[in-house]
Amino acid sequence: MPSKHERTRAIEVDLVVEALARRHGYDFSDYAKASLRRRVAALAVTLGCPTISDLLPRLLHDEAILPTVLSTLSVPVTEMFRDPLVFKAIREHILPVLATYPRLNIWQAGSATGEEAYSLAIMLEEAGLLHKVQIYATDINDAAMAKAEEGILPADQIAKYEDAYRKAGGTRTLAQYFSLGYGFAKLSASLKDHISFAHHNLVSDGVFCEVNMVICRNVLIYFDKSLQDHVLGLFEASLSRGGFLCLGSRENLGGSAAAHHFTPLDRELRLFKKSGEAS
Amino acid sequence: MSPRPVVQAVVIGCSAGGIAALHHILPRLPADLPVPVIVVCHTGPSPTDLFSSVLRRDCRLPVMEAPERGTARPGHIYVAPADYHLLMEEDKTFALSADPRVNNARPAIDLLFESAANVWGEGLLAVQLTGANDDGAAGMKEVKAAGGLCLVQDPATATATAMPEAAIATGAADWVAPLDWIAFLITSLCFSSAPAQDCRP
Ligand SMILES: C[S@@+](CC[C@H](N)C(=O)[O-])C[C@H]1O[C@@H](n2cnc3c(N)ncnc32)[C@H](O)[C@@H]1O
Numbered sequence: 402m403p404s405k406h407e408r409t410r411a412i413e414v415d416l417v418v419e420a421l422a423r424r425h426g427y428d429f430s431d432y433a434k435a436s437l438r439r440r441v442a443a444l445a446v447t448l449g450c451p452t453i454s455d456l457l458p459r460l461l462h463d464e465a466i467l468p469t470v471l472s473t474l475s476v477p478v479t480e481m482f483r484d485p486l487v488f489k490a491i492r493e494h495i496l497p498v499l500a501t502y503p504r505l506n507i508w509q510a511g512s513a514t515g516e517e518a519y520s521l522a523i524m525l526e527e528a529g530l531l532h533k534v535q536i537y538a539t540d541i542n543d544a545a546m547a548k549a550e551e552g553i554l555p556a557d558q559i560a561k562y563e564d565a566y567r568k569a570g571g572t573r574t575l576a577q578y579f580s581l582g583y584g585f586a587k588l589s590a591s592l593k594d595h596i597s598f599a600h601h602n603l604v605s606d607g608v609f610c611e612v613n614m615v616i617c618r619n620v621l622i623y624f625d626k627s628l629q630d631h632v633l634g635l636f637e638a639s640l641s642r643g644g645f646l647c648l649g650s651r652e653n654l655g656g657s658a659a660a661h662h663f664t665p666l667d668r669e670l671r672l673f674k675k676s677g678e679a680s
Numbered sequence: 681m682s683p684r685p686v687v688q689a690v691v692i693g694c695s696a697g698g699i700a701a702l703h704h705i706l707p708r709l710p711a712d713l714p715v716p717v718i719v720v721c722h723t724g725p726s727p728t729d730l731f732s733s734v735l736r737r738d739c740r741l742p743v744m745e746a747p748e749r750g751t752a753r754p755g756h757i758y759v760a761p762a763d764y765h766l767l768m769e770e771d772k773t774f775a776l777s778a779d780p781r782v783n784n785a786r787p788a789i790d791l792l793f794e795s796a797a798n799v800w801g802e803g804l805l806a807v808q809l810t811g812a813n814d815d816g817a818a819g820m821k822e823v824k825a826a827g828g829l830c831l832v833q834d835p836a837t838a839t840a841t842a843m844p845e846a847a848i849a850t851g852a853a854d855w856v857a858p859l860d861w862i863a864f865l866i867t868s869l870c871f872s873s874a875p876a877q878d879c880r881p
Binding site: 404629 | 748749761764767768769770775776777778779780791795797798801802825826827
C-alpha cells in the first residue's frame with residue numbers, strides 16, 4: 402500500500418496535470434505516471450516551488466511559463482545512431498525499398514534535439530536518396546527543436562557517434578557531414594535542408610501528411626496503454642500502404658488496434674511494415 | 681490488523697561484482713516464492729539477454745527481462761533492460777524510461793527503489809548488494825520512509841564496498857548480512873506473515 406505521503410503526492414501530480422490541460426492545452430493525463438511524477442517533482446525544483454502543489458498558482462497565472470514546463474516535463478535525450486543495428490537494418494532492408502519511390506516523406510516523431518533525424522539524413526545521402534526526401538522531425542519541446550535546427554553538436558561527441566555510425570554500416574566518416582569549429586561540430590546545410598523541424602503534439606495533433614516511413618523511438622515508453630494505442634493509430638493513418646514503422650528497442654505494437662495493420666520485418670529490432678501491397 | 685505476508689515484492693540493486701552476487705543469491709530462491717523479484721544491475725555494455733540467459737539456466741524461478749507495460753507477477757525474476765531506467769507503476773506494471781543517467785547509471789537503482797516504494801510501501805523488501813558508487817542509497821531511504829524493509833549485503837563480503845556502505849550510511853538498513861545469508865533472509869521474509877515491524881531485528 403502506498404503511504405499517506407505518496408497518496409498526497411499523487412493528488413498533487415493529478416492537479417498539476419489538470420491545470421496544464423485546462424489552462425495550457427497540454428494533456429499529460431495519459432502519460433505513464435512513474436516517470437511523469439519524477440518530472441513534475443523536477444519542475445517544482447526548477448521553479449523553486451517547495452511542494453508540487455506550489456506549482457499550481459504558477460501554472461494558472463504565469464503567462465510565460467509554458468516553455469519551461471514543456472522542456473522540463475519532456476526530457477529530450479537522444480544520440481546519433483542510437484542502437485546502431487536498427488539503423489543498419491534500415492540502411493540494408495528499408496532504404497532499398499524506399500529507393501523505388503519517386504518522392505519520399507519520412508516522419509520522425511519525438512525528434513528531441515535532432516540527432517536521430519541527422520542520422521537518417523546521412524544514411525539517405527549515402528544511399529543516394531536524400532535529394533528526393535523530406536524528413537518531418539516533430540516534437541513538443543520547442544527548445545530542443547531550436548537546438549536541432551541549429552545542427553550543432555559538441556565536438557567531443559563526434560568520436561562516439563563515429564563509432565556508432567560504423568556499427569550502423571557506415572563506410573565513410575561522419576567528419577564529412579560536419580564542419581568543425583572550436584569545440585563544436587555543425588551539420589552541413591545540404592543535409593539539414595531536407596529536414597523540417599515542427600511542433601507536433603502526438604496527444605492532440607492529427608495526421609499532417611502521407612509518409613513512407615515513421616520512426617518514433619523511445620517516446621511510447623512514456624505513454625500509458627491507451628495513449629500508445631492512440632499514437633500507433635495515428636502512425637498507421639499517416640503511413641502509405643507498404644510504409645515502414647520503426648519503434649524503440651523495447652516498444653511494441655502489443656495488443657493495439659493498429660497492430661493488425663502491420664507485419665514485423667524484424668521483430669527484435671522493432672521494424673514493421675504496413676500491410677497491403679506496396680504501391 | 682489481519683496478518684498478511686510482510687513482503688509483497690523484492691527489489692534488488694547491484695553494480696560492480698553484482699552478476700556474481702546475483703548468481704549466488706537468485707538460484708537459491710525457491711520455486712514457489714510468492715512474490716516478484718525485480719533486479720537492477722548496472723550491467724554495463726554486456727547485453728541483458730546474455731545475463732538473463734545464464735541466470736535462467738541456473739534459477740528455479742523463471743528469469744526474464746522486465747517487459748514494457750507487463751505486470752510484475754509472483755514467482756518471477758525480472759531484470760531491467762540495459763540502457764533503460766526501470767520503474768514500477770501503481771498497477772504493478774513495468775515502465776521504462778530513456779531519461780538521462782541518474783548517479784551515472786541507466787538503469788539506476790534509485791529509480792526502481794523509489795517507484796517500487798510508491799507501489800508496495802510497507803510490503804517492499806529492498807536489497808542492496810555489491811557496487812562501486814552510491815546509487816540505491818537515496819532509494820533505500822524512500823523505501824524506509826514508505827515503511828518497507830531494507831537488507832544490505834555486508835560490505836566485508838562484497839566485491840565493491842561503496843554501494844552497501846552508502847546504503848548502510850543512510851541508516852535505513854534493517855539487516856546487514858553476509859552474501860551467504862541473503863537468499864535465506866529473502867526467502868524467510870517472503871514466507872513470513874508477521875507485521876513488518878515484528879520482522880525487524
Ligand atoms: C527520450 S526522447 C527520444 C528521442 C529519440 N527519438 C531517441 O530515441 O533517441 C523523447 C522525446 O519525446 C518527446 N515527446 C514527449 N511527449 C510528446 C508528445 N506528446 N508529442 C511529441 N513528442 C513528445 C519529448 O519532448 C522528447 O524529445
